[in-house]
Amino acid sequence: MTRFGYGIDATLARDVRRAGGAPAWFEQQLTSPGSFPDGAADAVRRWWPDLDRRASDLWQRQVQEVRGGWQVMEDYGRWLLVRRIRTRRPVLEKMTEFWEAMLHVPVSGDAHFTWRVDYGDTVRRHALGRFDELLTATTTHPAMLIFLSAATSTKRAPNENLGRELLELHTLGAGNYDEDDVKASARILTGHHVDLWESWKASYVKEDHATGKVRVKGFTHTNRKADGREVTREYLRYLAHHPLTAQHVCERLATKFVRDDPPRSLVKRLAKVYLKNDTAIVPVLRALAASKEFRSSAGDKLRDPGEDVVATYRALGVEVGRPSRNDSASNAILWQASRLGLTPHAWPRPDGTPVTDRVWASPSRALGSMDLHYSMAGGWWPSEGIRYRTPRAWVSSKKPVRFEDLVDAVSRDLLHRPASKRLVQTATIATGCKAREKIDRDHALYQWGFPRLLAAVLDSPDHLAC
Amino acid sequence: MTAPHPTPASPAAPGARPCGCPDYDEARLALSRRALLGTALAGGAVALGPSLTGTGPPAYAVTGRSAARLAAPGGSVLVILSLRGAADGLSLVVPHADPVYYAARPRLAIPHTALLAPDAMFGLHPALAPLLPMWDAGTLAAVHATGMAAPNRSHFAAMEAIEDAAPGSSERTGWLNRLLGELPGTSPLQGTAMGNQAPTSLFGAQPAFVVGRVDQAKVAGADEEGRRLASLTHAWRGSSRMSRAVRDAISGAQTFGAARDTPAGAPATAYPASGLGQALSDVSRIVRSGVGTEVITVDQGDWDMHTDAGTLEWGDMKRNAGDLASSIAAFFADLGPAAERVTLVTLSEFGRRVRENDDYGTDHGFGNVMFVAGAGVRGGRYYGSWPGLSDTPDADLLVTTDYRSVLAEVVTRRFGVSVAQVFPGFAPQAVGVMA
Numbered sequence: 001m002t003r004f005g006y007g008i009d010a011t012l013a014r015d016v017r018r019a020g021g022a023p024a025w026f027e028q029q030l031t032s033p034g035s036f037p038d039g040a041a042d043a044v045r046r047w048w049p050d051l052d053r054r055a056s057d058l059w060q061r062q063v064q065e066v067r068g069g070w071q072v073m074e075d076y077g078r079w080l081l082v083r084r085i086r087t088r089r090p091v092l093e094k095m096t097e098f099w100e101a102m103l104h105v106p107v108s109g110d111a112h113f114t115w116r117v118d119y120g121d122t123v124r125r126h127a128l129g130r131f132d133e134l135l136t137a138t139t140t141h142p143a144m145l146i147f148l149s150a151a152t153s154t155k156r157a158p159n160e161n162l163g164r165e166l167l168e169l170h171t172l173g174a175g176n177y178d179e180d181d182v183k184a185s186a187r188i189l190t191g192h193h194v195d196l197w198e199s200w201k202a203s204y205v206k207e208d209h210a211t212g213k214v215r216v217k218g219f220t221h222t223n224r225k226a227d228g229r230e231v232t233r234e235y236l237r238y239l240a241h242h243p244l245t246a247q248h249v250c251e252r253l254a255t256k257f258v259r260d261d262p263p264r265s266l267v268k269r270l271a272k273v274y275l276k277n278d279t280a281i282v283p284v285l286r287a288l289a290a291s292k293e294f295r296s297s298a299g300d301k302l303r304d305p306g307e308d309v310v311a312t313y314r315a316l317g318v319e320v321g322r323p324s325r326n327d328s329a330s331n332a333i334l335w336q337a338s339r340l341g342l343t344p345h346a347w348p349r350p351d352g353t354p355v356t357d358r359v360w361a362s363p364s365r366a367l368g369s370m371d372l373h374y375s376m377a378g379g380w381w382p383s384e385g386i387r388y389r390t391p392r393a394w395v396s397s398k399k400p401v402r403f404e405d406l407v408d409a410v411s412r413d414l415l416h417r418p419a420s421k422r423l424v425q426t427a428t429i430a431t432g433c434k435a436r437e438k439i440d441r442d443h444a445l446y447q448w449g450f451p452r453l454l455a456a457v458l459d460s461p462d463h464l465a466c
Numbered sequence: 467m468t469a470p471h472p473t474p475a476s477p478a479a480p481g482a483r484p485c486g487c488p489d490y491d492e493a494r495l496a497l498s499r500r501a502l503l504g505t506a507l508a509g510g511a512v513a514l515g516p517s518l519t520g521t522g523p524p525a526y527a528v529t530g531r532s533a534a535r536l537a538a539p540g541g542s543v544l545v546i547l548s549l550r551g552a553a554d555g556l557s558l559v560v561p562h563a564d565p566v567y568y569a570a571r572p573r574l575a576i577p578h579t580a581l582l583a584p585d586a587m588f589g590l591h592p593a594l595a596p597l598l599p600m601w602d603a604g605t606l607a608a609v610h611a612t613g614m615a616a617p618n619r620s621h622f623a624a625m626e627a628i629e630d631a632a633p634g635s636s637e638r639t640g641w642l643n644r645l646l647g648e649l650p651g652t653s654p655l656q657g658t659a660m661g662n663q664a665p666t667s668l669f670g671a672q673p674a675f676v677v678g679r680v681d682q683a684k685v686a687g688a689d690e691e692g693r694r695l696a697s698l699t700h701a702w703r704g705s706s707r708m709s710r711a712v713r714d715a716i717s718g719a720q721t722f723g724a725a726r727d728t729p730a731g732a733p734a735t736a737y738p739a740s741g742l743g744q745a746l747s748d749v750s751r752i753v754r755s756g757v758g759t760e761v762i763t764v765d766q767g768d769w770d771m772h773t774d775a776g777t778l779e780w781g782d783m784k785r786n787a788g789d790l791a792s793s794i795a796a797f798f799a800d801l802g803p804a805a806e807r808v809t810l811v812t813l814s815e816f817g818r819r820v821r822e823n824d825d826y827g828t829d830h831g832f833g834n835v836m837f838v839a840g841a842g843v844r845g846g847r848y849y850g851s852w853p854g855l856s857d858t859p860d861a862d863l864l865v866t867t868d869y870r871s872v873l874a875e876v877v878t879r880r881f882g883v884s885v886a887q888v889f890p891g892f893a894p895q896a897v898g899v900m901a
Contacts, residue, residue, distance in 0.1 A: 148772075149772040149773045149825060149827065152773065152824075152825050153824070153825070154824055156824045157821075157822075157823045157824035157859075158823075158824075159772055159773070159823050159824070159825055159827070159829065160772070160823075160829045160830065161770075161772040161773075161829070164619070164620075164830070168620055168622070169622075174620050174622060174623045175620075175623065179619065179860070182619075302707075302708055339678070339682065341662035341663065341678070342662060348550075348767045348768075349550070349551070349621065349622075349767075350621070350770075351621075351622055354663075357707055357708070358669075358707065359663050360663075361706075361707035361708040361710070361711040362659075362662065362663055362664055362676040362711050363674075363675050363676045363677070363711050363712075363714045363715035363718050363719075364661075364662055364676040364677050364678050364682075364683070364715070365662065365676070365711065366708070366711045366712045366714075366715035367682065367683060367684065367685060367686075367715045367719060368678070368682075370685055370686050370687070370698070370715075371682070371686035374686040374687040375686065422700070422701065422703075423701070425700060426697045426700050426701040427697070429693060429696050429697040429700050430693055430694060430696075430697035431693070432691075432693060451687075452687075452693075452694070455687065455694075456697055456701070459697075459698060459701060460701050461701065461702065461706075461708070461709075464708060465708070
C-alpha cells in the first residue's frame with residue numbers, strides 16, 4: 001500500500017477497508033482502477049489549460065512569447081504532483097510514473113516539450129497493459145522521436161541516438177548489445193518523422209527509410225519495403241519479448257519496489273512471469289507484491305523527492321486549491337520538489353529518474369527534506385491557496401492528553417502507525433516535553449511549539465521511507 | 467534535415483529563471499513567519515527557550531552555528547568539472563592540421579581562420595574566447611586524444627567506469643573518494659558535490675557533502691538549544707545510507723556557516739546566468755570561505771549533441787562552449803588570491819565520432835580533450851600525441867593518453883598523494899601538463 005501508493009491518508013484507508021483489506025484493494029487497483037471514482041484528481045487538469053493545447057499551438061505561443069515551453073512544462077510537473085496527492089488510483093499513477101521514468105523523455109527541451117504532455121498521457125493508457133504495446137507506443141511517439149534524434153534521422157546517415165538508448169535503457173540493458181546492433185537499430189527506425197519548428201506533425205517518410213537486410217541480436221528482417229513501419233513493429237515486439245528485456249524491466253521494478261541491488265532470484269522469477277504472460281504488466285506486479293522479498297522489505301525504500309513532497313501533503317491532510325497567483329501552493333509545490341533535488345521527469349539524462357536509494361540518500365536531500373517538513377509543519381510555506389490543519393485537530397479542548405499519547409495520536413494520523421519508542425524519544429528531545437507531561441490548549445506546545453512535534457514525525461525514517 | 471532555427475531563450479536549469487518566478491527563499495522571506503512569530507528572519511531560527519513546559523513567552527534568537535574553520539585554509543583544491551553527455555573535443559580543440567577533420571565534417575568543421583590560440587596542429591573554438599587571457603597567461607592547457615583504455619559508447623557505463631577509475635575492480639568506489647581517503651583533512655566538507663546527487667566519483671567510504679546552492683545548506687528550524695539537531699540525530703541513529711546522509715548533512719551544514727557568510731563575488735568577467743555559472747560562483751564562495759573543502763565536483767550538461775551542434779553562427783556547441791568558457795573565466799577571476807590554490811580539470815565520458823551525421827550533429831565516439839586550468843598548470847599549450855584521424859562511418863579519435871595519466875599528474879603534484887592508492891594498479895605516463 002505504501003510502496004505502490006503515495007502515502008496513506010484517510011481516503012485511502014477507507015478504500016482499503018471497503019475493498020476488504022490490502023490484498024483485495026491491490027487486486028482491484030490492478031484490474032479495475034476505474035472502479036475507484038477519481039473526480040477530484042481528474043478535475044485538476046483544468047487548473048492548467050495549456051496542458052491540453054496542441055503541439056503547433058504551444059509552439060506558436062512560445063515563438064510569440066505568450067508563454068514559454070518551460071512554463072508549460074512546469075505546469076505539467078505541478079499537475080502530476082497534485083494529481084498524485086488527490087488520486088484514488090495510486091497504483092495506476094505510480095506505474096505511470098515508473099514507466100514514464102524508465103522510458104524517459106525529459107520535460108526540458110525546446111522541441112519535444114510540444115508533445116510531452118501527450119507522451120505522458122500515452123504512457124498512462126498503457127501503464128497497466130502490456131509492455132510490448134507500451135514500448136511500441138513510446139518508441140514511435142513524436143516526443144521520444146524528437147528527444148532522441150530519430151525525428152529527422154534518415155538513411156543518408158542514420159542517427160544512432162534512439163537506436164542505442166532503445167537497446168540500452170528501454171529493453172536489453174547495458175552491455176547486452178554491440179555497435180553493429182546499434183547501427184541496425186538506427187536503420188530500422190529511419191523514416192519516422194516529425195516536422196520540427198513548423199507544423200509539428202508526425203508522419204512517415206518512405207524516402208528516408210534505410211532498406212536492406214537488418215540484424216539485431218536474434219532479430220533479422222529483409223527490410224525490403226520503403227515503408228519500414230512493419231519492420232519497426234516487429235522489431236519492437238521482438239525486443240519487448242526478449243529474455244534480457246524481461247530481466248532489465250523486472251530488475252528496475254524490483255529496484256524501485258524492493259531494494260537497490262535486488263535479489264537475482266526474485267528478478268528471475270518476475271522475468272519468467274513477464275515472458276509467460278506475453279509481457280502483460282499486471283501479472284508481474286501481482287507476483288512482485290506476493291513475493292516474500294517484497295513483504296520483508298517494507299519500509300526499506302527511501303522516498304524520492306517527488307514522493308516525499310506528495311506524502312507530506314497527504315500526511316498533513318492539507319487541502320490544495322486551484323492556483324490563483326504565482327505563489328499559490330499548487331504552483332509552489334514544484335519549487336518544493338526542486339529543493340529536494342528533482343521535479344517530475346526533469347532528470348536531464350536519457351536514463352530517467354533514478355530508482356536507487358543511493359542517489360537520493362544525500363546530505364542535500366536530507367537538508368531539503370527537513371526544510372520541506374519544517375515549513376509545512378508550521379504552515380509557513382506555501383501559505384497561499386492551501387488550508388492547513390491547526391493543533392486543534394490533535395489536542396481537544398475537553399481534557400488534557402499525556403505527551404506520549406499525543407505523539408502516538410499524531411503518528412497514527414500522519415503515518416497511520418502507532419508511535420515507535422524511538423519516535424516518542426525523538427519528539428521529547430525536539431520539544432523538551434516529558435513523556436507524561438499533560439498537554440492542553442493552554443500549554444506552550446499547543447500555543448506555539450506544535451510545528452516542532454509535527455516536523456519530528458515527518459523527519460522520521462517512518463515518513464522518509466516506504 | 468533540420469534547418470538552423472531561432473529559438474527563444476528558455477532557462478536551461480531551475481534557478482536560471484526569468485522574472486516572474488520568485489526564488490524560493492525570497493518568496494519565503496516575503497511570506498515568512500513574520501506574521502506569526504514577529505521575526506523577520508526567513509529560514510532563521512526560533513529558539514524555544516529552556517523547554518516548552520510552562521507558559522512563559524518564547525524567546526526568539528538567531529541560530530548559533532559553529533564558525534569553526536576546520537582545515538587549515540591554504541591547501542590545494544581540486545575542481546572536477548564533468549561535461550555530461552560526451553562533449554565533442556574535436557570542436558573544442560580543433561586539429562586544423564589534420565585534413566581528415568575537414569573532409570569528415572563538411573558542415574561542422576570550424577574554419578582554420580576562426581581558431582583562437584592556434585599552433586601548428588591545434589586551435590581553440592572561437593566560443594572559448596573568454597579563456598584566452600588564461601591561455602596567454604599560462605594558466606590553461608589542453609590535453610588531446612585522452613580517454614579510457616577501451617572504447618565504451620554507453621553514456622552511463624562510460625561515466626561509471628571513468629569515475630570509478632579502477633578497471634577490473636568490483637569495488638564500487640569512486641576515484642575522488644579514494645583520493646579523499648589519502649588526504650589528512652577532517653572537514654565534513656572535504657569532498658563536496660555541487661548539485662543534488664553525489665557523482666559516482668565520490669561514492670565510497672569517505673563522507674561527501676552534497677550542496678545544491680550554498681545559501682540553502684542549512685538545517686531549517688535549528689534552534690539555539692540544539693534540540694532540533696539533537697532530535698534528528700536521535701531519529702537517524704544507525705548505519706543506513708540515509709542515516710549517514712542526515713548526519714553528514716547536519717555536520718556539514720554546521721561547518722558550512724562560513725561559506726554562507728561569504729558573499730558571492732562580482733568578477734570583472736561576469737558569471738553567466740547559467741546553472742554552471744551559478745555553481746562555480748558557489749564553489750568560489752566555498753573555497754574563499756576556508757571551510758576545508760579540498761575536492762569539489764561540478765557538472766555541466768547538454769553535451770550530447772546528436773543534432774544541432776551547429777556552426778559558428780548557431781547551435782548548441784557555440785552556446786555550451788561559450789557558457790563553459792565564461793563560467794571558468796569568471797570563476798578564476800572571482801577567486802582572487804585563492805586562485806593560487808585551485809586546479810580545475812574538465813572531463814567527459816567519451817568524445818564524438820569523427821564523421822558528422824546528417825543532423826548537424828555527431829554520434830558517440832571515443833577519444834576526447836581535457837582542459838586543465840589554474841594552480842600548477844603549465845599552460846598556454848596543447849599536450850598529447852596526435853594519432854591522426856580516419857574518415858569512415860565508424861572512425862573515432864583514438865586515445866593516446868590515458869585520462870588517468872592526466873589526473874594522476876594533477877593529484878600527485880597538488881596533493882602529494884601516491885598514484886597507487888588513487889588509481890590502483892595503474893602506471894601513468896608523463897604528460898607534462900603540471901609543474
